[in-house]
Amino acid sequence: MKLYSKPGACSTADHIALQWTGQPFEVKVMTAAEMKAPEYLAINPTGAVPAIVDGDFVLTQNAAIMGYIADSFPQAGLGGDGSPQQRAEAARWLSFVNSDVHPAFTPLFAPGKFIADESEFDAIKAAARKRLRGLFESADQRLEGRQWLAGFRSFADPYLYITLRWAGNVGVDLTGLDNLAAFRQRMEADPGVQAALKAEGLH
Template sequence: MKLYSKPGACSTADHIALQWTGQPFQVQVLTAAETKSPEYLKINPTGAVPAVQDGDFVLTQNAAIMGYIADRYPDAKLAGDGSPQQRAQAARWLAFVNSDLHPAFKPLFGPGQFIHDESKYDAVKQAARKRLRGLFEIADRQLADKPWLAGFRSFADPYLYITLRWAANTGVDLQGLDHLIAFKQRMDADPGVQAALKAEGLD
């Protein structure tokens, strides 16, 4: 399997998940310009990461790729113990990060997509930070009595971790969210996380 990733993007979460499988894989680290190249657009016409190639099979969209990695390497138990209940819990928290947390960062990354008046950019960003704080409070409560979002290590955890890195770089207030901070520290110390970050030049 080959992963196309961009350093620090949501694709780094897939890179971590692949590290956690313990199986061999390739990764091609792209620059922003390279994601718009004709060669890459043949793989993903949206010009976004992640994408994976597994033989002749090509897949895009982060949530779909995470599910594929879990199904391709079931021994890693990234979707739980094989029961419908654990897979549903893992998918639930993956959906929370993919559909709620990730999009909530978009006003911070590109406020001009939401309002043309540059004098209002700071207000748009502050509103985004407030919304993100509320979402991270949900994750913090979920982690109050468990080390992982779904109660077991799953494909949701690397994605949450990447959003925490974004939060640190965009001024999102995480003060007092002790369970979330402890989760990030555990992830920072994880060998698979460290290997993925090193490979993408993020260590």
């Protein structure tokens, strides 16, 4: 299984999940130019990460890749204990990060996708930061009395961690969210997280 990742992108979450399986895998750390090169466009025509190649099987889209990793290495427990309830709980929180939190960053990363008038960019970014604060408050509440989003370590946790790194980079106010702060500290002390960050040149 080979993962294509870009440092600090959502694909780094898949990299952490693969580290957590304890099984061998390959990772290709991509540059922006490599993502647009013909060799990679043959794998993912959108020129985006993540992508996974497993033999003849090629898979894109982060949530699908997380599910594939969990199902390929069930002993790692990233989708729960095998029960439908735990799989659904893990998928629920993966969906929260993938469908709610991640897209809420787009106005901060690329405000021009929403409005052409650059004088409005600051207002769009302020609205995005407010929305993200509310989403992270929900995650903080969920982590009250829990170490992990689903109640057990799952594929949702690396993805949440990566979005917390983004939040710090784009000025989202996370003050007072002590459960999230503790979660981030736990993640950064984790050997699998440290190995993925080191391999991608992150700190």
